[in-house]
Amino acid sequence: MATQRILDFLATRRPNGPCLVVDLDVVRDNFRAFEKALPDSKIYYAVKANPAPEILRLLAAMGSSFDTASVAEVEMAMDAGAPADRISFGNTIKKERDIQRAYQLGIRLFAVDCVEEVNKIARVAPGARVFCRVLTDGEGAEWPLSRKFGCVPAMAVDVLRRARALGLDAYGVSFHVGSQQTDLAAWDRALGDAKKVFVTLAEEGIVLKMVNMGGGFPTRYLKDVPVAQAYGQAIFSALRKHFGNAIPETIIEPGRGMVGNAGVIKSEVVLISKKADNDNVRWVFLDIGKFGGLAETMDEAIRYPIVTAHDGTETAPCVLAGPTCDSADVMYEKTPYPLPLSLTIGDEVLIEGTGAYTTTYASVAFNGFEPLRSYVI
Numbered sequence: 001m002a003t004q005r006i007l008d009f010l011a012t013r014r015p016n017g018p019c020l021v022v023d024l025d026v027v028r029d030n031f032r033a034f035e036k037a038l039p040d041s042k043i044y045y046a047v048k049a050n051p052a053p054e055i056l057r058l059l060a061a062m063g064s065s066f067d068t069a070s071v072a073e074v075e076m077a078m079d080a081g082a083p084a085d086r087i088s089f090g091n092t093i094k095k096e097r098d099i100q101r102a103y104q105l106g107i108r109l110f111a112v113d114c115v116e117e118v119n120k121i122a123r124v125a126p127g128a129r130v131f132c133r134v135l136t137d138g139e140g141a142e143w144p145l146s147r148k149f150g151c152v153p154a155m156a157v158d159v160l161r162r163a164r165a166l167g168l169d170a171y172g173v174s175f176h177v178g179s180q181q182t183d184l185a186a187w188d189r190a191l192g193d194a195k196k197v198f199v200t201l202a203e204e205g206i207v208l209k210m211v212n213m214g215g216g217f218p219t220r221y222l223k224d225v226p227v228a229q230a231y232g233q234a235i236f237s238a239l240r241k242h243f244g245n246a247i248p249e250t251i252i253e254p255g256r257g258m259v260g261n262a263g264v265i266k267s268e269v270v271l272i273s274k275k276a277d278n279d280n281v282r283w284v285f286l287d288i289g290k291f292g293g294l295a296e297t298m299d300e301a302i303r304y305p306i307v308t309a310h311d312g313t314e315t316a317p318c319v320l321a322g323p324t325c326d327s328a329d330v331m332y333e334k335t336p337y338p339l340p341l342s343l344t345i346g347d348e349v350l351i352e353g354t355g356a357y358t359t360t361y362a363s364v365a366f367n368g369f370e371p372l373r374s375y376v377i
């Protein structure tokens with residue numbers, strides 16, 4: 001939802017061109033809601049969701065930790081005031097020299113999902129803590145993370161055993177249930193897998209200490225989603241069920257759930273046209289598209305709420321497309337988007353729920369369009 005602060009900002013500043021406006025008050029509320037929903041878990045904000053320095057500074061000051069994917073993100077978190085012991089290098093795919101650089105910066109917590117990555121860490125980050133990511137099925141997620149990250153639980157046992165043998169601290173298990181996960185039971189399945197790894201290694205005297213339960217917490221787009229409290233309860237019951245009264249240290253890594261609903265993109269209708277006189281579907285072209293910040297409309301996965309000044313009047317289905325000269329720059333076509341018939345060229349529209357995965361998840365200057373501007377207020 002566009003907050004009053006965002007609407008006031010747009011009304012007074014009248015920024016030219018498409019832009020994202022993020023309301024820090026919403027980020028603050030989200031952080032507090034996660035703290036309240038999962039009081040025993042440490043929050044590692046997934047920097048990739050939106051690395052705006054104002055957001056990182058706010059979260060660092062509130063005591064958040066940070067999940068980072070590169071040395072650049074490690075440095076952004078540190079510049080925002082996070083000490084190295086509140087930063088995790090959570091990408092399972094890292095160059096050895098980047099691991100080394102992060103280690104020099106003081107980072108001691110690294111993700112792995114294979115012995116090859118463990119070998120790198122052992123060479124350049126001696127004694128570091130490592131956690132092994134296990135695969136999840138991604139069921140129930142609107143943006144599943146596929147098989148790119150993680151290994152099967154049986155292999156996680158080998159990976160962590162190897163870590164211990166090489167002098168690393170075999171610290172725990174991680175998973176990510178898939179982004180925009182609306183099935184509360186997803187964490188239960190993944191925690192069951194994590195528990196298996198704990199049990200097998202405990203039999204060999206390797207006592208894991210931590211479960212990193214990843215991100216996946218949703219933002220409300222067109223459909224209602226469960227509130228943070230419901231996730232907290234489901235996750236706590238699953239922890240009890242699988243770990244009894246020996247619940248390990250836990251981490252969550254919200255990205256979308258922390259910033260998604262804090263941002264709104266202002267865009268302008270560039271063109272409305274038809275492909276034939278008798279077409280009943282209009283084409284609506286905005287000044288932002290798949291390459292300018294709406295990459296998550298790929299495969300029509302994320303459907304953003306679009307607000308116009310004509311809402312409440314009669315609508316008709318539209319194909320929604322971006323402004324670039326690439327035919328892939330179409331957001332919604334398989335499932336057309338209903339927009340008011342009175343919408344006209346030059347109208348402004350607000351694309352809600354766009355605080356996550358927009359500003360940095362875009363091309364640099366495709367077709368000469370400048371990167372999405374962002375205002376954090």
Ligand SMILES: *Cc1c(COP(=O)(O)O)cnc(C)c1O
Binds near residue numbers: 048049253255
């Ligand atoms: C992207 C990512 C996250 C954040 O996921 P959301 O679904 O946006 O909450 C958390 N952890 C890791 C390791 C990630 O790659």
